[in-house]
Amino acid sequence: MSDGALVTAPPSRRSVLRTCVGTLGVGGLAGCLAPSDDSGTNRSERRTETTTETPSETSESPTPRRVEAHLAAENEADTEVALTVTVRRDGERVAEQTATIDADDGRSLAVDVARPGEYTVEARLRSGTSSTFDWEIGTEYDGRLEVRITGPDQVVFREKLRGSVCENGGTNGDLPFSLPDAEETYRPGTVEIRNDAKSAMTLTVSIVHEETTYFECTTDLGGRQFVSNDAVTASAGTYAVTVDVSDGGRTEYSWQVPTEYNWPKLLVVVDEDGDPLVGCGGRSETSLVVENPTNESQSVDLTLLRGEEPVDDGSITVDPDSETEHTLSFPIGDFYTLRAATDAGTGAETLAYCDCYEQFSPTVTLGPDGPQIEPVTYNCE
Numbered sequence: 001m002s003d004g005a006l007v008t009a010p011p012s013r014r015s016v017l018r019t020c021v022g023t024l025g026v027g028g029l030a031g032c033l034a035p036s037d038d039s040g041t042n043r044s045e046r047r048t049e050t051t052t053e054t055p056s057e058t059s060e061s062p063t064p065r066r067v068e069a070h071l072a073a074e075n076e077a078d079t080e081v082a083l084t085v086t087v088r089r090d091g092e093r094v095a096e097q098t099a100t101i102d103a104d105d106g107r108s109l110a111v112d113v114a115r116p117g118e119y120t121v122e123a124r125l126r127s128g129t130s131s132t133f134d135w136e137i138g139t140e141y142d143g144r145l146e147v148r149i150t151g152p153d154q155v156v157f158r159e160k161l162r163g164s165v166c167e168n169g170g171t172n173g174d175l176p177f178s179l180p181d182a183e184e185t186y187r188p189g190t191v192e193i194r195n196d197a198k199s200a201m202t203l204t205v206s207i208v209h210e211e212t213t214y215f216e217c218t219t220d221l222g223g224r225q226f227v228s229n230d231a232v233t234a235s236a237g238t239y240a241v242t243v244d245v246s247d248g249g250r251t252e253y254s255w256q257v258p259t260e261y262n263w264p265k266l267l268v269v270v271d272e273d274g275d276p277l278v279g280c281g282g283r284s285e286t287s288l289v290v291e292n293p294t295n296e297s298q299s300v301d302l303t304l305l306r307g308e309e310p311v312d313d314g315s316i317t318v319d320p321d322s323e324t325e326h327t328l329s330f331p332i333g334d335f336y337t338l339r340a341a342t343d344a345g346t347g348a349e350t351l352a353y354c355d356c357y358e359q360f361s362p363t364v365t366l367g368p369d370g371p372q373i374e375p376v377t378y379n380c381e
Helices: none
Strands: 021-022 048-053 070-073 082-089 092-101 105-112 117-125 132-136 140-153 152-166 184-195 201-209 210-223 223-234 237-243 250-257 265-270 276-279 285-292 298-306 309-318 322-329 335-342 345-354 363-368 370-374 379-380
Touching: 070 082, 070 092, 082 105, 082 140, 092 105, 092 285, 117 152, 132 152, 140 223, 140 335, 184 201, 184 276, 201 265, 210 223, 223 237, 237 276, 250 276, 250 345, 285 309, 298 322, 309 322, 335 363, 335 370
Parallel strands: 070 140, 152 223, 184 265, 285 363, 345 370
Antiparallel strands: 021 379, 048 092, 070 105, 082 092, 082 117, 117 132, 140 152, 184 223, 201 210, 201 237, 237 250, 265 276, 285 322, 298 309, 298 335, 335 345, 363 370
Protein backbone atom coordinates (compact mmCIF):
# COMPACT_ATOMS: atom_id res chain seq x y z
CA MET A 1 0.00 0.00 0.00
CA SER A 2 1.28 3.47 -0.84
CA ASP A 3 1.43 6.43 1.50
CA GLY A 4 -1.66 7.88 -0.16
CA ALA A 5 -4.48 9.23 1.93
CA LEU A 6 -7.23 7.13 0.40
CA VAL A 7 -8.01 3.52 -0.32
CA THR A 8 -10.52 2.60 -2.97
CA ALA A 9 -12.88 -0.32 -2.62
CA PRO A 10 -15.97 -1.31 -4.55
CA PRO A 11 -19.27 -0.95 -2.69
CA SER A 12 -20.41 -4.17 -1.07
CA ARG A 13 -23.80 -5.73 -0.50
CA ARG A 14 -25.31 -5.58 2.98
CA SER A 15 -23.89 -8.32 5.13
CA VAL A 16 -27.34 -9.00 6.52
CA LEU A 17 -30.47 -8.91 4.39
CA ARG A 18 -33.74 -8.81 6.20
CA THR A 19 -37.09 -9.94 4.82
CA CYS A 20 -39.99 -7.55 5.00
CA VAL A 21 -43.17 -9.25 6.04
CA GLY A 22 -46.70 -7.88 5.75
CA THR A 23 -48.59 -9.07 8.79
CA LEU A 24 -51.87 -8.96 6.92
CA GLY A 25 -50.69 -11.33 4.23
CA VAL A 26 -49.09 -8.83 1.86
CA GLY A 27 -46.05 -10.23 0.03
CA GLY A 28 -43.34 -8.84 -2.21
CA LEU A 29 -42.54 -5.84 -0.03
CA ALA A 30 -39.54 -4.45 -1.85
CA GLY A 31 -40.06 -0.98 -0.39
CA CYS A 32 -39.38 -1.92 3.22
CA LEU A 33 -35.85 -1.08 4.27
CA ALA A 34 -33.95 -2.79 7.05
CA PRO A 35 -32.11 -0.68 9.62
CA SER A 36 -28.88 0.78 8.31
CA ASP A 37 -25.65 -0.79 9.49
CA ASP A 38 -22.15 0.57 9.81
CA SER A 39 -21.15 -0.57 6.35
CA GLY A 40 -23.38 1.95 4.58
CA THR A 41 -23.86 -0.58 1.78
CA ASN A 42 -26.04 -0.03 -1.23
CA ARG A 43 -29.69 -0.97 -1.63
CA SER A 44 -29.93 -0.77 -5.43
CA GLU A 45 -28.16 -2.40 -8.32
CA ARG A 46 -28.49 0.42 -10.87
CA ARG A 47 -25.61 2.87 -10.45
CA THR A 48 -23.59 5.27 -12.57
CA GLU A 49 -20.33 6.45 -11.08
CA THR A 50 -16.92 7.87 -11.80
CA THR A 51 -14.09 7.88 -9.27
CA THR A 52 -10.93 9.94 -9.52
CA GLU A 53 -8.10 9.56 -7.02
CA THR A 54 -5.10 11.86 -6.72
CA PRO A 55 -2.16 10.62 -4.64
CA SER A 56 -1.44 12.84 -1.68
CA GLU A 57 1.94 14.31 -0.88
CA THR A 58 4.72 11.79 -0.29
CA SER A 59 6.97 11.77 2.75
CA GLU A 60 10.10 10.00 3.86
CA SER A 61 8.63 9.50 7.34
CA PRO A 62 7.11 6.11 8.25
CA THR A 63 3.58 5.43 7.02
CA PRO A 64 1.07 6.68 9.64
CA ARG A 65 -1.24 4.19 11.28
CA ARG A 66 -4.24 3.34 9.13
CA VAL A 67 -7.59 4.64 10.35
CA GLU A 68 -11.13 3.55 9.46
CA ALA A 69 -12.93 6.55 7.95
CA HIS A 70 -15.53 5.90 5.28
CA LEU A 71 -17.94 7.90 3.13
CA ALA A 72 -21.53 7.03 2.24
CA ALA A 73 -24.44 8.74 0.48
CA GLU A 74 -28.18 8.58 1.12
CA ASN A 75 -30.84 10.01 -1.20
CA GLU A 76 -34.01 10.74 0.76
CA ALA A 77 -35.57 12.71 -2.10
CA ASP A 78 -38.27 11.26 -4.36
CA THR A 79 -36.22 11.69 -7.54
CA GLU A 80 -32.90 10.37 -8.82
CA VAL A 81 -29.87 12.60 -8.16
CA ALA A 82 -26.36 12.95 -9.56
CA LEU A 83 -23.93 13.61 -6.71
CA THR A 84 -20.26 14.59 -6.86
CA VAL A 85 -18.19 14.25 -3.69
CA THR A 86 -14.73 15.84 -3.54
CA VAL A 87 -12.23 15.28 -0.72
CA ARG A 88 -9.43 17.81 -0.19
CA ARG A 89 -6.51 18.09 2.20
CA ASP A 90 -4.67 21.39 2.58
CA GLY A 91 -6.60 22.63 -0.45
CA GLU A 92 -5.37 19.78 -2.67
CA ARG A 93 -7.90 17.39 -4.15
CA VAL A 94 -7.13 13.84 -3.07
CA ALA A 95 -10.26 12.09 -4.36
CA GLU A 96 -13.47 12.74 -6.24
CA GLN A 97 -16.42 10.53 -7.08
CA THR A 98 -19.58 11.12 -9.09
CA ALA A 99 -22.50 8.75 -8.60
CA THR A 100 -26.13 8.59 -9.66
CA ILE A 101 -28.35 7.49 -6.78
CA ASP A 102 -31.96 6.42 -7.13
CA ALA A 103 -34.77 7.95 -5.11
CA ASP A 104 -34.99 6.70 -1.52
CA ASP A 105 -31.74 4.81 -1.89
CA GLY A 106 -28.28 4.80 -0.35
CA ARG A 107 -24.83 3.37 -0.89
CA SER A 108 -21.23 3.41 0.24
CA LEU A 109 -18.80 5.53 -1.75
CA ALA A 110 -15.66 3.99 -3.17
CA VAL A 111 -13.26 6.20 -1.20
CA ASP A 112 -11.96 5.62 2.33
CA VAL A 113 -9.72 8.03 4.21
CA ALA A 114 -6.81 6.00 5.57
CA ARG A 115 -4.56 8.69 7.05
CA PRO A 116 -5.19 11.00 10.02
CA GLY A 117 -5.52 14.65 9.16
CA GLU A 118 -7.90 17.51 8.49
CA TYR A 119 -10.00 17.14 5.35
CA THR A 120 -12.64 19.21 3.60
CA VAL A 121 -15.44 17.26 1.94
CA GLU A 122 -17.65 18.95 -0.65
CA ALA A 123 -20.92 17.44 -1.88
CA ARG A 124 -22.32 18.94 -5.07
CA LEU A 125 -25.54 18.20 -6.95
CA ARG A 126 -26.00 18.59 -10.69
CA SER A 127 -28.19 21.66 -10.03
CA GLY A 128 -25.18 23.43 -8.53
CA THR A 129 -26.28 23.13 -4.89
CA SER A 130 -23.32 22.24 -2.69
CA SER A 131 -22.34 21.84 0.94
CA THR A 132 -19.00 21.36 2.69
CA PHE A 133 -17.89 19.61 5.86
CA ASP A 134 -14.61 19.95 7.78
CA TRP A 135 -13.71 16.37 8.63
CA GLU A 136 -11.12 15.89 11.36
CA ILE A 137 -9.64 12.39 11.40
CA GLY A 138 -7.64 11.47 14.51
CA THR A 139 -5.30 8.52 14.91
CA GLU A 140 -7.98 6.47 16.72
CA TYR A 141 -10.83 7.43 14.38
CA ASP A 142 -13.39 4.78 13.45
CA GLY A 143 -16.51 6.03 11.72
CA ARG A 144 -18.08 7.31 8.55
CA LEU A 145 -19.33 10.53 7.02
CA GLU A 146 -22.75 10.44 5.39
CA VAL A 147 -23.85 12.78 2.62
CA ARG A 148 -27.64 13.01 2.78
CA ILE A 149 -29.89 14.50 0.10
CA THR A 150 -32.90 15.43 2.21
CA GLY A 151 -34.98 17.10 -0.51
CA PRO A 152 -34.76 18.98 -3.79
CA ASP A 153 -31.48 20.90 -3.73
CA GLN A 154 -30.88 20.09 -0.05
CA VAL A 155 -27.60 18.48 1.05
CA VAL A 156 -26.49 17.87 4.65
CA PHE A 157 -23.70 15.89 6.33
CA ARG A 158 -23.93 13.52 9.29
CA GLU A 159 -20.92 11.89 10.91
CA LYS A 160 -21.39 8.43 12.46
CA LEU A 161 -18.92 7.36 15.13
CA ARG A 162 -18.72 3.61 15.57
CA GLY A 163 -18.87 1.84 18.89
CA SER A 164 -21.07 2.42 21.90
CA VAL A 165 -21.10 6.01 23.09
CA CYS A 166 -21.70 4.87 26.69
CA GLU A 167 -20.16 1.47 27.23
CA ASN A 168 -21.00 1.77 30.93
CA GLY A 169 -24.46 3.22 30.36
CA GLY A 170 -26.15 0.36 32.17
CA THR A 171 -26.94 1.37 35.74
CA ASN A 172 -28.58 -1.81 36.99
CA GLY A 173 -26.48 -4.70 35.80
CA ASP A 174 -25.54 -5.77 32.33
CA LEU A 175 -27.36 -4.61 29.24
CA PRO A 176 -29.60 -5.41 27.48
CA PHE A 177 -32.19 -4.83 30.18
CA SER A 178 -34.68 -7.70 30.43
CA LEU A 179 -38.05 -7.86 32.18
CA PRO A 180 -38.68 -11.25 33.82
CA ASP A 181 -42.34 -11.57 32.76
CA ALA A 182 -42.17 -9.93 29.33
CA GLU A 183 -41.58 -11.38 25.89
CA GLU A 184 -38.26 -10.68 24.25
CA THR A 185 -38.11 -8.88 20.93
CA TYR A 186 -36.51 -10.48 17.88
CA ARG A 187 -33.46 -8.22 18.30
CA PRO A 188 -32.40 -6.08 21.28
CA GLY A 189 -33.45 -2.43 21.21
CA THR A 190 -30.86 0.18 20.22
CA VAL A 191 -30.42 3.86 21.10
CA GLU A 192 -29.20 6.39 18.51
CA ILE A 193 -28.27 9.91 19.57
CA ARG A 194 -27.91 12.53 16.84
CA ASN A 195 -26.78 16.14 16.93
CA ASP A 196 -28.23 17.97 13.93
CA ALA A 197 -26.74 21.30 15.02
CA LYS A 198 -23.50 22.66 13.62
CA SER A 199 -22.03 23.21 17.08
CA ALA A 200 -21.04 20.67 19.74
CA MET A 201 -23.53 19.78 22.47
CA THR A 202 -23.61 17.79 25.71
CA LEU A 203 -26.70 15.80 26.59
CA THR A 204 -27.89 13.12 28.98
CA VAL A 205 -30.27 10.31 28.03
CA SER A 206 -31.85 8.14 30.72
CA ILE A 207 -34.29 5.23 30.34
CA VAL A 208 -36.48 4.03 33.19
CA HIS A 209 -38.85 1.10 33.64
CA GLU A 210 -41.17 1.69 36.58
CA GLU A 211 -38.71 2.69 39.35
CA THR A 212 -35.59 1.26 37.72
CA THR A 213 -33.21 3.53 35.80
CA TYR A 214 -31.39 0.91 33.76
CA PHE A 215 -29.64 3.16 31.24
CA GLU A 216 -28.08 6.59 31.67
CA CYS A 217 -25.68 8.17 29.22
CA THR A 218 -24.03 11.59 29.13
CA THR A 219 -22.17 12.31 25.93
CA ASP A 220 -20.48 15.15 24.06
CA LEU A 221 -21.34 15.25 20.36
CA GLY A 222 -19.70 17.42 17.76
CA GLY A 223 -21.73 19.21 15.13
CA ARG A 224 -23.59 16.85 12.75
CA GLN A 225 -22.36 13.80 14.66
CA PHE A 226 -24.38 10.79 15.74
CA VAL A 227 -23.60 7.71 17.81
CA SER A 228 -25.44 4.58 18.84
CA ASN A 229 -25.68 2.04 21.64
CA ASP A 230 -26.57 -1.50 20.67
CA ALA A 231 -28.41 -4.02 22.87
CA VAL A 232 -29.95 -1.63 25.40
CA THR A 233 -33.22 -3.45 26.04
CA ALA A 234 -34.27 -7.04 25.36
CA SER A 235 -37.95 -7.06 26.34
CA ALA A 236 -41.15 -5.68 24.91
CA GLY A 237 -42.71 -3.01 27.10
CA THR A 238 -43.11 0.71 27.68
CA TYR A 239 -40.14 2.72 28.92
CA ALA A 240 -39.86 6.29 30.21
CA VAL A 241 -37.15 8.31 28.46
CA THR A 242 -35.73 11.65 29.62
CA VAL A 243 -33.37 13.76 27.50
CA ASP A 244 -31.61 16.78 29.01
CA VAL A 245 -29.43 19.01 26.82
CA SER A 246 -26.87 21.23 28.56
CA ASP A 247 -27.62 24.86 27.68
CA GLY A 248 -30.64 23.54 25.77
CA GLY A 249 -34.01 21.90 26.21
CA ARG A 250 -35.38 18.95 28.13
CA THR A 251 -38.09 16.46 27.14
CA GLU A 252 -39.75 13.25 28.30
CA TYR A 253 -40.96 10.47 26.05
CA SER A 254 -42.78 7.15 26.37
CA TRP A 255 -40.90 4.55 24.33
CA GLN A 256 -43.32 1.87 23.14
CA VAL A 257 -41.82 -1.49 22.21
CA PRO A 258 -44.49 -3.98 21.10
CA THR A 259 -43.56 -7.65 20.96
CA GLU A 260 -43.87 -7.68 17.18
CA TYR A 261 -41.44 -4.74 16.82
CA ASN A 262 -38.51 -6.87 15.69
CA TRP A 263 -35.79 -4.21 15.58
CA PRO A 264 -36.67 -1.65 18.30
CA LYS A 265 -34.94 1.70 18.02
CA LEU A 266 -34.95 4.83 20.16
CA LEU A 267 -33.89 7.93 18.24
CA VAL A 268 -32.84 11.14 20.00
CA VAL A 269 -32.32 14.19 17.77
CA VAL A 270 -31.08 17.60 18.95
CA ASP A 271 -31.88 20.51 16.64
CA GLU A 272 -29.94 23.72 15.98
CA ASP A 273 -31.50 25.44 19.00
CA GLY A 274 -30.57 22.63 21.39
CA ASP A 275 -34.09 21.26 21.65
CA PRO A 276 -34.38 17.45 21.79
CA LEU A 277 -36.90 15.41 19.82
CA VAL A 278 -37.39 11.73 20.61
CA GLY A 279 -39.04 8.96 18.58
CA CYS A 280 -38.34 5.64 16.92
CA GLY A 281 -36.67 6.67 13.66
CA GLY A 282 -38.29 5.91 10.33
CA ARG A 283 -39.96 8.22 7.88
CA SER A 284 -41.22 11.79 8.27
CA GLU A 285 -44.32 11.52 6.10
CA THR A 286 -46.99 9.04 5.07
CA SER A 287 -49.03 8.69 1.89
CA LEU A 288 -52.68 7.71 2.39
CA VAL A 289 -54.92 6.06 -0.18
CA VAL A 290 -58.46 7.42 0.12
CA GLU A 291 -61.15 5.37 -1.62
CA ASN A 292 -64.73 6.39 -2.38
CA PRO A 293 -66.70 3.32 -3.55
CA THR A 294 -70.05 5.15 -3.45
CA ASN A 295 -71.84 6.84 -6.35
CA GLU A 296 -71.58 10.31 -4.81
CA SER A 297 -68.64 12.65 -4.18
CA GLN A 298 -67.45 12.66 -0.58
CA SER A 299 -65.27 14.98 1.45
CA VAL A 300 -63.09 13.86 4.34
CA ASP A 301 -61.08 15.71 6.98
CA LEU A 302 -57.83 13.93 7.85
CA THR A 303 -55.88 14.64 11.05
CA LEU A 304 -52.66 13.05 12.30
CA LEU A 305 -52.17 13.31 16.06
CA ARG A 306 -49.17 12.63 18.30
CA GLY A 307 -50.83 11.93 21.60
CA GLU A 308 -53.48 14.64 21.77
CA GLU A 309 -51.56 17.13 19.63
CA PRO A 310 -52.35 17.46 15.90
CA VAL A 311 -49.18 17.48 13.79
CA ASP A 312 -50.74 17.67 10.30
CA ASP A 313 -54.14 17.70 8.66
CA GLY A 314 -55.89 18.08 5.33
CA SER A 315 -59.31 18.07 3.67
CA ILE A 316 -59.92 16.37 0.33
CA THR A 317 -62.89 15.54 -1.90
CA VAL A 318 -63.00 12.22 -3.73
CA ASP A 319 -65.10 11.65 -6.83
CA PRO A 320 -67.59 8.77 -6.99
CA ASP A 321 -66.11 5.30 -7.50
CA SER A 322 -62.53 6.57 -7.45
CA GLU A 323 -59.51 6.96 -5.19
CA THR A 324 -56.79 9.50 -4.53
CA GLU A 325 -53.62 9.86 -2.49
CA HIS A 326 -52.87 12.38 0.22
CA THR A 327 -49.61 12.97 2.12
CA LEU A 328 -49.33 13.85 5.80
CA SER A 329 -46.06 14.89 7.47
CA PHE A 330 -44.80 14.42 11.02
CA PRO A 331 -41.69 15.54 12.94
CA ILE A 332 -40.18 12.12 13.74
CA GLY A 333 -41.00 8.43 13.50
CA ASP A 334 -43.39 7.43 16.29
CA PHE A 335 -46.85 6.04 17.02
CA TYR A 336 -49.56 8.36 15.70
CA THR A 337 -53.35 8.39 15.55
CA LEU A 338 -54.94 8.95 12.16
CA ARG A 339 -58.44 10.40 12.38
CA ALA A 340 -60.79 10.60 9.38
CA ALA A 341 -64.11 12.45 9.60
CA THR A 342 -66.95 12.70 7.08
CA ASP A 343 -70.60 13.78 7.35
CA ALA A 344 -71.45 10.13 7.98
CA GLY A 345 -69.11 9.66 10.94
CA THR A 346 -65.53 9.51 12.24
CA GLY A 347 -62.95 6.73 12.22
CA ALA A 348 -59.57 6.55 13.97
CA GLU A 349 -56.62 4.16 13.99
CA THR A 350 -53.24 4.07 15.74
CA LEU A 351 -50.41 3.78 13.23
CA ALA A 352 -46.71 3.05 13.75
CA TYR A 353 -44.11 4.94 11.74
CA CYS A 354 -40.88 3.48 13.15
CA ASP A 355 -37.64 2.39 11.56
CA CYS A 356 -38.42 -1.01 10.03
CA TYR A 357 -41.82 -1.25 11.73
CA GLU A 358 -44.53 0.84 10.15
CA GLN A 359 -47.97 1.06 8.62
CA PHE A 360 -47.44 3.24 5.58
CA SER A 361 -49.95 3.82 2.79
CA PRO A 362 -53.01 2.89 4.87
CA THR A 363 -56.32 2.84 3.01
CA VAL A 364 -59.15 5.11 4.13
CA THR A 365 -62.48 3.91 2.70
CA LEU A 366 -65.34 6.43 2.68
CA GLY A 367 -68.43 4.30 3.26
CA PRO A 368 -72.06 5.24 3.93
CA ASP A 369 -71.57 4.62 7.67
CA GLY A 370 -68.39 6.67 7.92
CA PRO A 371 -64.71 6.17 7.06
CA GLN A 372 -62.87 2.91 7.71
CA ILE A 373 -59.07 2.88 8.11
CA GLU A 374 -57.25 -0.29 7.10
CA PRO A 375 -53.54 -0.31 7.97
CA VAL A 376 -51.08 -2.93 6.78
CA THR A 377 -48.06 -3.50 9.01
CA TYR A 378 -44.64 -3.94 7.43
CA ASN A 379 -42.05 -5.47 9.71
CA CYS A 380 -38.45 -6.44 9.05
CA GLU A 381 -37.18 -9.84 10.16
